[in-house]
Amino acid sequence: MEEKRLGVIGYALAPKKQNSFIRDSLLSLAKSRGVEFVRVDSEKPLADQGPFDCVLHKLYGDDWKRQLREFQARYPNAVVLDSPEAIERLHNRISMLQVVSELEIEDRTETFGIPKQIVIYDKATLVDPQAWESLKFPVIAKPLVADGSAKSHKMALVFTRDALNKLKPPIVLQEFVNHGGVIFKVYVVGEHVRCVKRKSLPDVSEEKALGVSEDLLSFSQVSNLANHDAVNDSDGYYRLMHLDDTEMPPDAFVVRIARGLRRALRLNLFNFDVIRDARYGNRYLIIDINYFPGYAKMPGYEAVLTEFFCDVMLQKHRVLSDEGNAHVSPNEKEESLQV
């Protein structure tokens, strides 16, 4: 039975995201807590729709950003999850990871950072040895832009300097770090943090790097590959990893990083990929941060997300009732969402 009407969330998502995220199980649980979901009609201006208490979105482009601005001007009390300016930082693989160096986290046993990386904007720099002299091969070449397009996920494991001329800048060259073939994906939903294990690229030994038949290996979204894809890979490069044997990073450490990133990024909905450097065993490297990832892959995602949306609505009501007593600026309102 519906307890109390908390509010309406307008969602603006690409069809694939809508299909995976907006499930009946989420809608009914949210409804039982007084939260209703309404699809934003992409054929009409956002500001002419609603009213919504909250807009949940993962769309790209200037037109969408303009629509959000117009909506916010018309409904200054509505909550936009998340702010397009904050999301934009994740659309560039350099600014995305710069935030890691801003974190001030002390841990007695574990350390963290990012792999060594450089950015290459043009072909000329790509073939200039000075540019990548300091990098140790193999490296992973990643498109600089991470805008959700299929192209932005196309990576290459590059074994030799000679292979660099096959790449198309702008790219980031990041040192490949052996990590036992397992990646940790940390899902953040407001204050909630959940870490899961996924398959990753297998380690590359020095002999293997010397013996490869190709000096460049292309791949895309490895952690989403089904296990049988990996096993059937014709040259046997991928193999089934024993995820169960891999120890998880300490919970408290992961939560501290997640909360630090959330504050620094001013985002509520994201995940980040972490690998454990096989050379040390207590050193963790953050390699990727994604806005509004595939939460539906998280067991029990409905309860976690519902709890979060209820909190957002309750905080909004709280801010509004405070506003009756004193003036609260829009910035302060946003701040209050960041617990």
Ligand SMILES: Nc1ncnc2c1ncn2[C@@H]1O[C@H](COP(=O)(O)OP(=O)(O)OP(=O)(O)O)[C@@H](O)[C@H]1O
């Ligand atoms: N520096 C690295 N060292 C070792 N493996 C890496 C490194 N960077 C990336 N990988 C591997 O390559 C995969 C893809 O890299 P990354 O996560 O940056 O790409 P993405 O396309 O943004 O991924 P996602 O689908 O999570 O958005 C990782 O999941 C991991 O398996």
Ligand SMILES: O=P(O)(O)O[C@H]1[C@H](OP(=O)(O)O)[C@@H](OP(=O)(O)O)[C@@H](O)[C@@H](O)[C@@H]1OP(=O)(O)O
């Ligand atoms: O679609 P999936 O469920 O695989 O979710 C993936 C999501 O795609 P979607 O937003 O189109 O859904 C990706 O977003 P873009 O970089 O392409 O913007 C990125 O966030 C991945 O990291 C997510 O995979 P996960 O990290 O959760 O495994």
Ligand SMILES: [Mg+2]
């Ligand atoms: Mg990733």
Ligand SMILES: [Mg+2]
């Ligand atoms: Mg990514």
